[in-house]
């Protein structure tokens with residue numbers, strides 16, 4: 001069995017595209033067809049690997065990586081008695097496990113959950129919360145960017161599901177692969193750290209649409225259109241910590257803001273299509289601005305209708321959140337949807353695990369959320385229920401672990 005699995009993984013490079021044809025549409029026919037003993041190539045979805053140590057850039061995987069279908073966000077607190085030494089040993093163990101799993105290799109004493117699957121674009125991304133620095137005696141090296149986020153008027157945050165010393169984002173295009181990584185990392189924590197909170201999310205499965213396109217959220221909107229693009233000249237400056245930053249160990253890193261945002265879907269779904277589109281300022285069918293064109297056409301924020309009012313209303317979410325309304329502020333949004341069953345009143349406990357990336361949260365998330373808090377038509381349909389802010393160091397150098405320059409520097 002092990003031999004045929006290794007052969008499977010070994011052949012994917014050459015046979016990935018053929019595999020996509022053979023197994024991609026899968027379903028019952030695909031499963032039945034694999035019951036003979038001949039080894040078959042994985043589909044490209046299963047075989048795709050994301051490097052733990054990217055060759056060309058200094059950033060951890062899971063920031064500019066395309067959205068994956070399945071995700072887990074998990075926060076840990078260092079256990080009483082665990083300090084800098086234990087934290088360093090833990091990040092060393094975690095980095096090793098993440099590198100192995102992302103490469104499609106199995107750790108010792110494996111649970112077998114992901115047996116037969118390829119790495120499926122698995123990414124594991126590590127972050128450090130404000131409280132980590134006190135616990136490890138490193139408060140002098142805590143960046144000001146980790147200062148707590150301000151309170152916003154509509155916040156209803158649950159402290160038990162917020163913050164934490166350490167944060168991990170796991171993403172993969174296969175739910176078993178993602179869960180497998182979560183359990184391996186949880187076991188690695190051993191007695192050094194305790195789980196604080198955990199959230200599960202999902203996005204559209206690759207191959208579910210006729211061609212790759214921007215994902216939709218649970219309100220049905222095309223979500224992610226006006227994200228900064230890696231090809232933008234100011235992308236790196238906006239998303240990643242610069243080479244002259246005070247805290248040397250964060251150069252090439254980024255800051256992640258995480259919010260569990262429940263959607264009031266029963267209320268939202270009562271609104272007509274016309275009303276829903278005015279709340280966002282874009283068409284639901286294709287994500288195009290209300291001022292016309294296609295999804296990628298820029299919004300014309302100065303256009304007025306026959307009634308003399310702005311075509312994209314003054315409180316439309318896309319207008320209020322746009323860089324033009326926020327002194328140029330922008331962040332990279334990379335969310336997962338969530339559905340945790342139903343509440344006592346029958347309403348879905350569902351929404352967005354909003355994850356955004358930026359070089360400076362004060363000049364990106366905080367600036368924009370302050371504006372949204374004051375006059376965003378979408379806010380009436382949302383509840384912010386949990387929050388976290390994490391420093392995400394650059395990727396580890398070869399033979400090293402994430403955060404070593406901080407912990408041993």
Ligand SMILES: C=CC1=C(C)c2cc3[nH]c(cc4nc(cc5[nH]c(cc1n2)c(C)c5CCC(=O)O)C(CCC(=O)O)=C4C)c(C)c3C=C
Nearest residue numbers: 217221222223224225226261318321322323352365368369
């Ligand atoms: C503080 C930042 C933001 C929060 C919180 C937020 C929540 C949130 N947004 C949507 C749906 C959409 N957002 C869209 C655009 C958009 N949103 C933000 C910021 C926050 N959103 C920004 C910076 C932008 C881009 C604005 C621009 O430059 O045009 C859109 C439109 C399509 C797109 O560009 O992605 C949608 C749809 C939900 C459902 C939500 C909370 C659950």
Ligand SMILES: [Fe+2]
Nearest residue numbers: 317318321333
């Ligand atoms: Fe938004």
